[in-house]
Amino acid sequence: MNHLSKRDFFDKEARGWDDRYHQQDESEIRKLVDRFDVRPGDRVLDVGTGNGILLPHLVRRVQDKGRIIALDFSWKMILEAAGVAKAANMCFMNACAAHLPIKDQTIDCVTCLAAFAHVGRKVMALTEMSRVLKDDGRIYITHLMGKEELAEHHRQAGGPVRHDILPPDSEMTEMMEKAGLKDVKIVDRPDLYLASARK
Numbered sequence: 237m238n239h240l241s242k243r244d245f246f247d248k249e250a251r252g253w254d255d256r257y258h259q260q261d262e263s264e265i266r267k268l269v270d271r272f273d274v275r276p277g278d279r280v281l282d283v284g285t286g287n288g289i290l291l292p293h294l295v296r297r298v299q300d301k302g303r304i305i306a307l308d309f310s311w312k313m314i315l316e317a318a319g320v321a322k323a324a325n326m327c328f329m330n331a332c333a334a335h336l337p338i339k340d341q342t343i344d345c346v347t348c349l350a351a352f353a354h355v356g357r358k359v360m361a362l363t364e365m366s367r368v369l370k371d372d373g374r375i376y377i378t379h380l381m382g383k384e385e386l387a388e389h390h391r392q393a394g395g396p397v398r399h400d401i402l403p404p405d406s407e408m409t410e411m412m413e414k415a416g417l418k419d420v421k422i423v424d425r426p427d428l429y430l431a432s433a434r435k
């Protein structure tokens with residue numbers, strides 16, 4: 237497993253990802269999305285969408301006039317997501333968080349669940365997420381466990397994700413501010429990591 241790149245790792249994990257994740261955490265996801273300021277009509281970008289666990293919740297929030305862009309660098313994850321979450325106002329992109337093929341200032345809200353720890357070029361990814369956000373747009377970077385728990389979880393998972401961690405809060409705040417984001421707030425407790433900000 238160690239020789240695989242992260243993209244290969246997630247390609248391999250794509251099939252059956254929801255078996256081990258959805259049932260266990262569906263109510264947690266619902267509660268999490270209720271914390272996001274997502275409004276009817278919003279254009280939302282979900283970075284590292286995986287098999288699309290957030291998508292039905294986001295569709296419910298943006299309603300018919302909104303739009304969801306589901307993005308992941310694993311082609312197989314995107315295929316899984318596109319197979320499960322279908323709505324007329326949803327589109328799928330196979331791209332890296334550090335190079336978003338999206339125009340400046342076109343997104344109202346960026347979400348990123350259980351993916352940021354895996355992103356290699358974190359500064360670039362935050363800069364890109366900020367670039368595509370409209371002024372006053374919102375960003376939510378989150379994991380369903382705290383920093384310490386996540387580091388241990390990835391250590392046990394092994395392979396190419398074994399060293400994937402979240403930055404210390406001061407570093408994360410600095411990176412987000414340098415990317416042009418403000419009002420950075422970080423929640424870090426055993427059952428939740430949530431870094432939120434506005435542009």
Ligand SMILES: C[S@@+](CC[C@H](N)C(=O)[O-])C[C@H]1O[C@@H](n2cnc3c(N)ncnc32)[C@H](O)[C@@H]1O
Pocket residue numbers: 243246247257283284285286287288289307308309310313331332333334348349350351354355356
């Ligand atoms: C642990 S999964 C989480 C997927 C989904 N958000 C969820 O909560 O079920 C992490 C996802 O992030 C994606 N990912 C990791 N690094 C990425 C990057 N640099 N750009 C885009 N996607 C990335 C992986 O392919 C994978 O689908």
